Amino acid sequence: AQSVAQPEDQVNVAEGNPLTVKCTYSVSGNPYLFWYVQYPNRGLQFLLKYITGDNLVKGSYGFEAEFNKSQTSFHLKKPSALVSDSALYFCAVRGMNSGGYQKVTFGTGTKLQVIP
């Protein structure tokens, strides 16, 4: 079965500092990986994805993520955090289930708090 782990329940970072939100995954076959952001009482907004190609993926709002196949990781990064980046971040992997269709599995989420 596929799975996603986000080991940090919360990440605190000072404004202007680089941030990293960690994600590791387990899936059979080639992984399709995604990051989403959620603001309070809102749905999920897509940030970026890795399907194939360059291991460093750039996305919305200055975020990027690095796919590392050997470590089965897909950490989210940003060089300089903004207070407005404070939100809940979900990592997700898309794979195949026993029925054949592709299901998305989400991590438990990491709350990012950027301190002014």
Place this chain on the structure above:
Amino acid sequence: GAVVSQHPSRVICKSGTSVKIECRSLDFQATTMFWYRQFPKKSLMLMATSNEGSKATYEQGVEKDKFLINHASLTLSTLTVTSAHPEDSSFYICSARDNLLWRENTEAFFGQGTRLTVV
């Protein structure tokens, strides 16, 4: 483009009543939509996969008779919480995938969520 609209955004209902939540893809067709429940500790749980013109596929442990899903058209799926109880109070989120783009491994698009409170 790629907007998913979920309605209502908030609903309060009495215990024992039923509540319907709508999920619409506004500018694309979606053969498949997904319904999630988000718990207070934030994790997302996939409840069911809604398939246009056929029965929904429920995840293990999700009561089919309690959470009725109807996907009557390529742009609309509904989730009805029947005989709601306080423990059904939660944040429900739908997502949809674009029929034309899914083969290209694009992301799913999410509605804004529905906060259900059963009193």
